Amino acid sequence: QVLQGRYRILGIIGMGGMGAVYQARDLNFTNVQRLCAVKEMINLAQDQSIREQTYRNFEREAEILATLDHPAIPKIYDYFSFGDRAYLVQEYIQGRNLEEILNSTDKFLPVEQVRVWGVEICDVLEYLHNHEPEPIVFRDMKPSNVMIDHLRKVRLIDFGIAKTFQMNQPGTMIGTEGYSPPEQYKGMSSPAADIYALGATLHHLLTRRDPRLEPPFSFDQRPMRDYNPNVSEALSSVVMRSLAYDPNDRFGTADAFKQSLEASANGGGAPAAPQNQGLGPAVVQNRPTATSLIRPPQPSTSPVPAPQPMAPQPQQQQVASPAPSIMTGASEVTPLWSFQVEDAVRSTPVIVDRMVCFGSYDNNVWAIDIESQELIWKFPTEGGIGSSPIHDKGVIYVGSADGRVYALDARSGKRRWDFKTEGKIFSTPLIYQGIVYIGSDDGHLYAIKGLSGAAREVWSYDLTAPIRSSAAISNDRLFIGSDAGELVAMDLDAQAVWRFATRRRILSTPMVRDEVIYFGSDDWQCYAVDFNQGYPLWRYRTKKPVISSPAYAKEKIFFGSADGTVTAVDAMNGRERWQVEVGGPVTTSPEIAGESLYIATATGDVFSMHVDSGNILWHFKAPRPVLSSPRFHEDVIYFGCDDKRIYALQA
Numbered sequence: 001q002v003l004q005g006r007y008r009i010l011g012i013i014g015m016g017g018m019g020a021v022y023q024a025r026d027l028n029f030t031n032v033q034r035l036c037a038v039k040e041m042i043n044l045a046q047d048q049s050i051r052e053q054t055y056r057n058f059e060r061e062a063e064i065l066a067t068l069d070h071p072a073i074p075k076i077y078d079y080f081s082f083g084d085r086a087y088l089v090q091e092y093i094q095g096r097n098l099e100e101i102l103n104s105t106d107k108f109l110p111v112e113q114v115r116v117w118g119v120e121i122c123d124v125l126e127y128l129h130n131h132e133p134e135p136i137v138f139r140d141m142k143p144s145n146v147m148i149d150h151l152r153k154v155r156l157i158d159f160g161i162a163k164t165f166q167m168n169q170p171g172t173m174i175g176t177e178g179y180s181p182p183e184q185y186k187g188m189s190s191p192a193a194d195i196y197a198l199g200a201t202l203h204h205l206l207t208r209r210d211p212r213l214e215p216p217f218s219f220d221q222r223p224m225r226d227y228n229p230n231v232s233e234a235l236s237s238v239v240m241r242s243l244a245y246d247p248n249d250r251f252g253t254a255d256a257f258k259q260s261l262e263a264s265a266n267g268g269g270a271p272a273a274p275q276n277q278g279l280g281p282a283v284v285q286n287r288p289t290a291t292s293l294i295r296p297p298q299p300s301t302s303p304v305p306a307p308q309p310m311a312p313q314p315q316q317q318q319v320a321s322p323a324p325s326i327m328t329g330a331s332e333v334t335p336l337w338s339f340q341v342e343d344a345v346r347s348t349p350v351i352v353d354r355m356v357c358f359g360s361y362d363n364n365v366w367a368i369d370i371e372s373q374e375l376i377w378k379f380p381t382e383g384g385i386g387s388s389p390i391h392d393k394g395v396i397y398v399g400s401a402d403g404r405v406y407a408l409d410a411r412s413g414k415r416r417w418d419f420k421t422e423g424k425i426f427s428t429p430l431i432y433q434g435i436v437y438i439g440s441d442d443g444h445l446y447a448i449k450g451l452s453g454a455a456r457e458v459w460s461y462d463l464t465a466p467i468r469s470s471a472a473i474s475n476d477r478l479f480i481g482s483d484a485g486e487l488v489a490m491d492l493d494a495q496a497v498w499r500f501a502t503r504r505r506i507l508s509t510p511m512v513r514d515e516v517i518y519f520g521s522d523d524w525q526c527y528a529v530d531f532n533q534g535y536p537l538w539r540y541r542t543k544k545p546v547i548s549s550p551a552y553a554k555e556k557i558f559f560g561s562a563d564g565t566v567t568a569v570d571a572m573n574g575r576e577r578w579q580v581e582v583g584g585p586v587t588t589s590p591e592i593a594g595e596s597l598y599i600a601t602a603t604g605d606v607f608s609m610h611v612d613s614g615n616i617l618w619h620f621k622a623p624r625p626v627l628s629s630p631r632f633h634e635d636v637i638y639f640g641c642d643d644k645r646i647y648a649l650q651a
Contacts, residue, residue, distance in 0.1 A: 002027070003024070003038065003080075003087060004078075004080055004087075005027075006026060006027050006028055007024040007025070007026060007027070007036065007038055007078075007089060008024055008025045008027055009022045009023075009024050009038070010022070010023045010024055010025055010035075011023050013037060020040050021037055021038070021039050021040070022037070022038045022040065023035060023036075023037065023038075023092060024036050024037070024038045024089070026077075026089075035092040036077060036089050036090065036091065036092050037074070037089070037090050037091065037092045037093070038087055038088070038089050039087065039088040039089075039090065040085055040086075040087055041054070041058050041085065041086045041087075041088075042084060042085055043055065043084045043085070043086070055081070055086060058081075058086045058088070059079070059086075062076060062079040062088050064136060064159055065088075065090065065159055067131070068127075068128075068131070068136075070124055070127045071153070072120065072121075072123070072124040072127075072153070072154050072155050072156050073124065073127075073155070073156055073159075074090045074091040074093060074155060074156075074157060075090060075091040076088065076089070076090045076091075077089045077090060077091070093147050093149050093155050093157070094149060094150040095147045095148050095149040095150055095155070096147070096148060097143060097144050097145070097146060097147050097148070097157070098117070098143035098144070098146045098147075098148065098201070098205060099142075099143035099144040100144075101148065102143060102204070102205060102208070108206070108208065108228050108230060109205055109206070111206065111228075111230050111231055111232070111235065112265070114202060114205045114206055115235060115261055115264065115265060117146070117148070117154055117205075118198065118202050118258075118261050119258050119261050119262055120153065120154040121141075121146060121154055121156070121198055121201075122198070122254045122255065122257050122258030122261065123254075123258060124154065124156050125138065125141075125191070125194050125195070125198065125254035126253065126254040126255045126258065128194075129191040129194070129253065129254055135191060137189050137190060137191060137193060137194055138156070138159070138194050138197075139180075139184070139189055139193060139194070139197075140158065140176060140179075140180075140197070141179060141194055141197035141198050141200075141201055142176050142179045142197065142200075142201055143201055143204060143205065145157055145158045146201070176212070177212055177216065178200065178210070178211030178212035178213070178214065178216070179197045179200040179201060179204075179211060179212075180193070180196075180197060181193050181196035181197065181217075181247065182216075182217055182245055183247060190247065191253070191254065192247035192248075192250050193247070194254065195242050195250050195251055195254060195257055196242060196243060196244075196247070196250060198242060198254075198257070199219075199239050199240075199241075199242030199243040199250075200219070200243060202239050202242075203219055203222075203224060203239055203243065206224055206228055206231050206235075206239070207222065207224050207227040207228050207231075208227065208228075209222055209227060214541075215541050215543070216541075217245055219240065219243040220240070220243070220245075223236070223240075224236045224239065224240070232264065234263070234264040235261070235264040237264075238257075238260045238261055238263075238264050241260070242257055331617075331618045331619070332618070332619055332620070332621075333618045333619070333620050333649055333650065334620075335620070335647050335648060335649055336636065336648040336649060336650055337373050337647075337648050338645045338646065338647045338648070339368050339373050339645060339646050340644050340645050341360045341362055341364065341366055341644055341645070341646070342360065342362035342364070342644065343360050343361040343362035343363075343384070343644055344360065344361045344624075344627075344640075344641075344642040344643075344644060345358055345359075345360045345361075345628055345640025345641060345642075345644065345645065345646055346361065346386050346627040346628050346640060346642070347359040347360070347385055347386060347387060347388040347389065347398075347428075347628060347640060348388035348428075348589075348628055348629040348630075348631055348639075348640075349388075349389075349628070349631050349638045349639065349640065349646060350388070350389050350390060350391050350396070350631065351370070351631065351633040351638065352367075352391045352396070352410050353410075354369060354370055354371060355367045355368060355369055355370060355376050356368050356370050356638050356646065356648075357389050357391070357396055357410075358388075358389065358628075358640055358646055359385025359386070359387060359388070359389060359398055359400075360384075360385060360640070360644075361384035361385065361386070362384075362644075363380055363381050363382065363383060363384060363385065363400070363402075364378045364379065364380050364381070364385070365378060365379040365381070365385060365389065365396070365398055365406070365408065365413070366378045366646075367410075367413055368646065370633075370636075370638075370648065376413070377412060377413030378413065379406070379408055379413045379414075379415070381400040381402050381404065381406065382400070382402035382404075383400045383401030383402030383403070383424065384400070384401045385398060385399075385400050385401070386401065386426040387399035387400065387425055387426055387427060387428050387429070387438075388428040388629075389428075390428065390429055390430070390431060391410060392431045394409065394410050394411070395407050395408065395409065395410060395416060395450075396408040396409075396410050396413075397429040397431060397436055397438075398429065399425030399426065399427060399428070399429060399438055399440075400424075400425055401424040401425065401426070402424075403420055403421050403422065403423055403424055403425060403440065403441075403442075404418045404419060404420050404421070404425070405418065405419050405421070405425060405429060405436065405438050405446075405448065406418045407436075407450050407455070416450065416453070417450050417451065417453060417454050417455040418455070419446070419448050419455040419457070421440035421442050421444065421446060422440065422442035422444075423440040423441030423442030423443070423466065424440070424441040425438060425439070425440050425441070426441070426468045427439035427440065427467055427468055427469065427470050427471075428470040428509070429470070430470060430471045430472070430473060432473050434449065434450075435447050435448065435449055435458060435492075436448040436449075436450065436455075437471045437473070437478065437480075438470075438471075439463075439466075439467025439468065439469065439470065439471065439480060439482075440466075440467060441466040441467070441468070442466075443462055443463055443464050443465050443466060443467065443482070444460040444461060444462055444463070444467070445460065445461045445463060445467055445471065445478075445480050445494075446459075446460045447459050447460070447492075447494070459493070459494045460494075461488075461490060461494045461496075463480070463482040463484065463486065463488060464482070464484055465482045465483040465484035465486075465505070466482065466483040467480060467481075467482050467483070468483065468505075468507050469481035469482065469506050469507055469508060469509050469510070469519075470509040470549075471509075472509060472510045472511060472512050472517075473512075474512035474531070475531075476491065476492050477489055477490070477491060477492075477497065477531075478490050478491070478492065479510045479512065479517055479519075480510070481505075481506025481507070481508065481509075481510060481519060481521075482505070482506060483505040483506075483507075484505070485501055485502040485503060485504050485505055485506060485521065485522075485523070486499050486500065486501050486502075486506070487499070487500045487502070487506060487510060487517065487519060487527075487529065487534075489517075489531075489534055497534075498533060498534030499534065500527075500529050500534045500536070502521040502522075502523050502525065502527070503521070503523040504521055504522030504523035504524075504545065505521070505522045506519060506520070506521050506522070507520075507522065507545075507547045508520035508521065508546060508547055508548060508549045508550070508559075508589075509549040509589070510549075511549065511550050511551070511552060512531065513552045513571065514571075515530070515531035515532065516528050516529070516530065516531060516537060516571070517529045517530075517531060518550040518552070518557050518571075519549070519550065520545075520546025520547060520548055520549070520550065520559055520561075521545070521546060522545040522546070522547070523545075524541055524542050524543065524544055524545060524546065524561075524563075525539045525540065525541050525542070525546060526539065526540045526542070526546050526550060526557070526559050526567075526569070526574075527539045528557075528571075528574060537574075538573055538574030539574065540567070540569050540574045540576070542561035542562075542563050542565065542567070543561070543563035543565075544561055544562035544563035544564075544585070545561070545562045546559060546560075546561050546562070547560075547562060547587040548560035548561065548586055548587060548588060548589050548590070548599075549589040549629075550589075550590075551589065551590040551591070551592050551597070552571065552592075553592045553597075553611050554611060554612070555570065555571050555572070556568045556569065556570060556571055556577055556611070557569050557570075557571050557574075558590045558592065558597055558611075559589075559590065560582075560586025560587070560588060560589070560590065560599055560601075561585075561586055562585040562586065562587060563585070564581055564582055564583055564584055564585055564586065564601070565579050565580065565581055565582065565586070566579070566580050566582055566586060566590070566597075566599055566607075566609065566614070567579045567580075568611075568614060578613060578614035579614070580609065580614045580616070582599075582601050582605060582607060583601065583603060583605060584601035584602050584603030584604075584605060585601060585602040585603070586599060586600075586601050586602070587602060587627055588600045588601070588626065588627060588628065588629040588630070589629040590629075591629060591630045591631060591632050591637070592611060592632075593632040593651065595610060595611050595612070596608050596609065596610065596611065596617060596651065597609045597610075597611050598630040598632060598637050598651070599629075599630065600622075600626035600627075600628070600629070600630060600639060601625075601626065602625045602626070602627060603625065604621055604622035604623060604624055604625055604626055604641070604642075605619060605620070605621055605622070605626070606619070606620040606621075606622065606626055606630065606637070606639065606649065607619055607620075608637075608651070620647075620649055622641045622643060622647070623641075623643045624641055624642035624643040625641070625642045626639060626640070626641050626642070627640075627642065628640035628641065632651060635650065635651045636648050636649065636650060636651055637649045637650075637651045
């Protein structure tokens with residue numbers, strides 16, 4: 001294809017969400033082959049005002065580039081548009097970007113080479129920050145936006161979000177998580193933001209620790225020499241100064257950063273940061289630990305502990321008791337009653353009329369009278385029960401490690417029907433319009449229709465890996481996670497609509513609220529994903545797997561983590577509202593009733609917390625791990641414990 005009768009497209013250089021970059025030949029030069037890069041933008045916005053704003057942004061990139069004259073900045077040749085597409089023609093750069101260079105080897109890059117690249121990038125940033133009539137802030141410094149050309153020189157690419165800088169003027173948060181500084185998440189940007197992002201880029205190149213996979217703003221917890229002893233103390237101190245949380249504590253200018261990088265070659269470090277430099281807007285000191293997701297999750301290049309298998313009887317984890325400060329002001333409670341069965345109780349109980357129903361690893365489903373604590377009935381299966389029972393129209397549905405899903409009469413406990421799968425069942429059933437949906441370790445999600453004394457398979461969907469998450473349903477769409485790390489959205493006829501991939505298995509059951517899907521993953525993240533198309537809205541990173549299924553209240557999402565924390569984040573953007581350390585891994589899911597949140601830990605602690613503040617209202621200490629999620633009913637909390645008991649506590 002030839003654009004404008006002049007630019008013959010030769011191939012694709014790269015593709016993105018809004019278009020592509022092509023290699024092209026300029027046909028105006030007939031005697032020589034002059035190559036150029038043609039950047040295409042496809043405008044798919046339906047709203048006319050948004051379409052116009054998108055075109056203005058593209059034109060701004062052309063205008064910015066047209067005013068620049070620096071050897072590290074590509075030259076612009078042409079700009080044109082037609083239909084819903086706009087094109088920017090610029091200098092073609094032969095080479096590779098720094099991310100490609102880093103990923104091409106498993107070894108550390110030469111420290112001296114990285115230092116030299118840093119000096120060259122500082123030089124071009126200094127040029128941009130001193131641009132007349134207004135300074136230009138690049139705003140998206142990262143390895144993939146820095147090319148090393150065939151002459152081994154730095155070239156800065158992708159000026160799509162660069163902007164002229166006006167002090168203390170907020171704007172839209174644009175950038176890439178991990179590389180962007182704290183103030184940029186508040187929509188504030190200044191030359192100090194580019195200094196931080198360059199520091200993050202150098203830290204990544206020198207340590208091979210991808211900041212997109214780490215907790216935000218945690219560089220101070222990852223000393224460079226801990227990962228790469230080839231980095232000198234002098235160079236480390238320079239890079240870490242550029243990564244200061246407060247912009248006033250960073251280098252005052254890119255030139256000052258450059259001079260310190262040059263001095264580090266001879267053992268010179270970073271000078272002490274002067275106070276009150278006035279480099280940018282004030283930044284709140286409560287550091288956010290969640291970020292808007294600018295790009296989908298990337299494959300991990302850093303070591304992540306392998307998730308532990310969800311076995312019926314894992315060993316009890318030895319974890320320190322909660323810190324005394326956690327318990328300040330919290331009352332200790334004693335059970336209203338408890339009932340002992342024959343093995344660990346890890347399923348979440350369900351309340352039916354005046355009885356509590358639950359499964360146990362003694363292979364039985366139990367029904368206990370909540371007033372007299374007498375046994376009403378029990379039903380034996382051929383395997384341990386980690387699946388949680390549900391109730392619908394007088395029937396109890398539950399799965400078993402014997403591979404069957406059972407339908408039991410709620411009053412008598414007699415079997416109505418059962419259905420056999422090819423794997424163990426730890427997934428909790430979901431019932432919708434008379435159809436039971438349940439996952440199995442055989443990798444299938446089953447839709448089952450109960451008949452008189454029997455059941456038939458309506459359909460099954462192969463997710464290729466064990467399913468221990470439970471399904472969620474909203475607007476006739478099903479959502480289910482698997483041990484393959486995929487969240488799949490499908491219609492009620494088992495036709496996949498979209499898939500979203502995480503880096504580890506999904507045991508957390510998704511929750512749907514206001515056309516957003518919330519769920520956790522063993523990759524240490526809690527995710528928010530768009531209902532209709534499955535694109536990520538935000539993610540929140542913890543320090544260990546998130547097995548806990550999220551809960552919603554007061555525009556907040558609540559969940560626990562195996563790192564021993566319970567966290568509340570803003571449902572819209574994933575910003576942390578509060579976080580409480582509870583002293584032990586949290587694999588249970590929160591139960592919310594009124595102003596209280598109830599949750600339990602693998603060290604046997606059960607907490608009542610205030611929804612708004614996270615303050616502990618009361619605490620109960622069980623003798624063994626509590627892996628059963630609490631259930632609230634009429635001011636009483638019910639849960640199972642590995643000490644073979646079901647407990648009732650006054651809420």
